[in-house]
Amino acid sequence: MTLRVLLRLVKRLVPVFLTILFIVWLYTYYGAWDYTIKNIPEFFKLVYEHFVLVIISMFCAALVGVSLGTMMTRKSMEKVSSAIMAVVNVWQSVPSLGVIAMAYGFLPLIGLSGIGMVPALIALFLQAVAPIVRNTYAGIDSVSKDVIEAATGMGMTRKQILFQIELPNAMPVIAGGVRTATAIIVGTAPLAFLIGGGGLGFWIFTGIALVDTGIMVAGAVPVALIAMLFDYCLSVSEKFLVSRGVRTNEVKMA
Amino acid sequence: MGIMLSLQKVTKIYPGAGHIKAVDELSFDLEEGEICTVVGPSGCGKTTAMKMINRLILITSGKIIINGRDISRLDTIELRRSIGYVIQNIGLFPNMTIGENIAIIPKLLKWNKAKIDEKVQQLLEIVNLAPDEYRDRYPNELSGGQQQRIGVARAMAGDPPIMLMDEPFGAIDPINREHLQNEFLKIQEKVKKTIVFVTHDIDEAIKMGDKICLLKDGRLVQFASPEEVLTYPKNDFVADFVGGDRTLKRLNLFTIKRAMKDNPPVIHQDETIDTACNMFSKTDTRYLIAVDGEGTLTGIIDKHGIPDKATRVKDAVAPTNAWLTAQSSLKDGLSEIFTHDYGFLVVVDDVKKVLGWLHTEDIKETLKG
Numbered sequence: 001m002t003l004r005v006l007l008r009l010v011k012r013l014v015p016v017f018l019t020i021l022f023i024v025w026l027y028t029y030y031g032a033w034d035y036t037i038k039n040i041p042e043f044f045k046l047v048y049e050h051f052v053l054v055i056i057s058m059f060c061a062a063l064v065g066v067s068l069g070t071m072m073t074r075k076s077m078e079k080v081s082s083a084i085m086a087v088v089n090v091w092q093s094v095p096s097l098g099v100i101a102m103a104y105g106f107l108p109l110i111g112l113s114g115i116g117m118v119p120a121l122i123a124l125f126l127q128a129v130a131p132i133v134r135n136t137y138a139g140i141d142s143v144s145k146d147v148i149e150a151a152t153g154m155g156m157t158r159k160q161i162l163f164q165i166e167l168p169n170a171m172p173v174i175a176g177g178v179r180t181a182t183a184i185i186v187g188t189a190p191l192a193f194l195i196g197g198g199g200l201g202f203w204i205f206t207g208i209a210l211v212d213t214g215i216m217v218a219g220a221v222p223v224a225l226i227a228m229l230f231d232y233c234l235s236v237s238e239k240f241l242v243s244r245g246v247r248t249n250e251v252k253m254a
Numbered sequence: 255m256g257i258m259l260s261l262q263k264v265t266k267i268y269p270g271a272g273h274i275k276a277v278d279e280l281s282f283d284l285e286e287g288e289i290c291t292v293v294g295p296s297g298c299g300k301t302t303a304m305k306m307i308n309r310l311i312l313i314t315s316g317k318i319i320i321n322g323r324d325i326s327r328l329d330t331i332e333l334r335r336s337i338g339y340v341i342q343n344i345g346l347f348p349n350m351t352i353g354e355n356i357a358i359i360p361k362l363l364k365w366n367k368a369k370i371d372e373k374v375q376q377l378l379e380i381v382n383l384a385p386d387e388y389r390d391r392y393p394n395e396l397s398g399g400q401q402q403r404i405g406v407a408r409a410m411a412g413d414p415p416i417m418l419m420d421e422p423f424g425a426i427d428p429i430n431r432e433h434l435q436n437e438f439l440k441i442q443e444k445v446k447k448t449i450v451f452v453t454h455d456i457d458e459a460i461k462m463g464d465k466i467c468l469l470k471d472g473r474l475v476q477f478a479s480p481e482e483v484l485t486y487p488k489n490d491f492v493a494d495f496v497g498g499d500r501t502l503k504r505l506n507l508f509t510i511k512r513a514m515k516d517n518p519p520v521i522h523q524d525e526t527i528d529t530a531c532n533m534f535s536k537t538d539t540r541y542l543i544a545v546d547g548e549g550t551l552t553g554i555i556d557k558h559g560i561p562d563k564a565t566r567v568k569d570a571v572a573p574t575n576a577w578l579t580a581q582s583s584l585k586d587g588l589s590e591i592f593t594h595d596y597g598f599l600v601v602v603d604d605v606k607k608v609l610g611w612l613h614t615e616d617i618k619e620t621l622k623g
Contacts, residue, residue, distance in 0.1 A: 150345030244392055245351065
């Protein structure tokens with residue numbers, strides 16, 4: 001029994017350990033340590049900015065995405081929702097860099113600054129909201145009609161059905177959408193630097209511009225680590241949010 | 255027992271397409287504790303009729319009265335919470351455990367936790383699923399039959415006086431279906447709910463119903479007890495619908511007890527063969543039923559099968575399977591008679607004590623009424 005627990009622990013820890021080893025080697029090989037330590041206040045500022053970019057855009061995207069997706073499933077919205085879905089689908093095919101560039105170009109037209117953290121946040125948000133809307137809509141839509149009929153016939157109100165039946169049963173699909181959105185956001189966040197949004201992209205692009213791999217690694221590795229951290233946090237929170245009764249294999253594995 | 259549910263000229267017209275009346279002036283009264291099976295060919299409006307009772311479908315005209323109150327004056331949500339609802343595809347909530355599924359209505363009715371737990375425990379016991387084993391499992395871990403038992407338990411959780419069941423056993427394989435039907439009838443003996451039970455299967459309707467409500471094209475064709483429907487079908491449609499074998503179907507409605515004769519030729523197994531031979535000549539039968547001191551069936555003696563060396567009845571008795579309990583249906587009885595060569599069947603009680611015997615003639619008499 002204890003042996004099996006131990007074995008499982010080892011199995012889990014080995015990839016983490018190897019990753020850390022690889023990062024240390026990368027840092028040492030390219031001399032990224034020196035650069036990071038020399039610029040430690042800037043490092044923390046960039047990490048902080050990066051977190052702000054990811055967390056705020058993520059939070060807004062989840063909030064708006066789930067609300068909008070839910071609203072679209074209401075009967076009265078049937079006609080509007082297909083139109084919204086069409087927009088969302090097209091929107092999701094626009095590459096991240098394109099959205100960042102569009103934010104830069106478009107926001108000044110409506111009287112906002114195209115440079116800085118706010119346009120970066122808007123761009124990230126717009127990228128992330130699409131998969132969440134789509135999955136929320138599809139998730140709720142896929143809840144069995146029988147389940148809804150049983151709930152209605154038993155005397156649950158529409159609100160109770162939404163919060164106790166529809167959303168919990170759609171949760172695996174919604175969580176999938178949030179995960180996709182997170183992947184998009186952490187992937188796009190370094191690009192925020194291009195329109196003055198700050199974040200670790202600063203060191204990456206500086207490193208590229210100066211052909212100094214050390215600086216680039218000093219920016220790129222933390223970006224990767226942050227991505228892993230968010231993915232881990234999501235998989236943990238999914239365990240709490242998704243009922244065992246509706247968990248798919250995919251979620252179970254995570 | 256008063257009238258629990260009353261439909262009075264209930265009509266449903268769907269707008270559009272020629273104003274077809276899905277349900278046309280349907281009226282019937284249902285007494286407390288009765289099961290009414292609503293049956294008819296597909297598209298006859300049986301599901302529509304049922305769904306109007308819990309207002310899943312709104313009535314066009316007419317009245318539905320539950321326990322003396324017009325349902326159109328009641329709050330929809332409250333009305334539905336006071337009516338148990340079981341659907342064909344079960345519709346358990348996958349995100350909730352079995353316990354949570356059953357507890358949903360009590361929770362909505364704001365019962366306290368102790369009372370809810372007790373109810374869940376009690377209902378799981380009623381539907382024959384061990385509470386400790388099943389309470390915390392999820393619907394996807396259960397078989398279809400088990401799920402539908404939970405569906406029934408869930409519908410009964412709020413102690414509703416009335417239950418609506420929409421082909422509840424329709425999606426379950428025939429063997430399990432029969433099992434569930436029997437189990438449900440046993441539960442009904444205890445809980446005595448007033449039930450509207452929709453089915454397309456006339457055999458199920460006959461078996462489950464105290465009353466059968468036969469619909470065609472939204473109109474009531476016959477509303478009567480199963481026996482009456484089978485014995486006196488109102489018209490050709492009903493006769494056709496219940497099938498050419500309706501007399502055979504009636505066999506299901508009677509127990510053996512009702513048809514059997516209670517003076518079988520019984521002989522104690524310790525008697526001598528001479529006594530047996532005396533009885534054979536006196537009673538003019540070919541077979542005698544042998545019993546022990548308690549009157550329990552031990553076998554049958556054939557007049558032409560007595561071994562030469564036999565001195566006691568015991569030596570001549572052949573063990574037999576040709577017996578059934580008095581509670582079995584006449585259909586099983588008839589089948590058993592035809593299975594064996596004796597031309598009759600020994601009727602026993604729960605501990606195999608001989609109560610009587612049953613011939614095909616007795617069955618014929620009973621069917622004649």
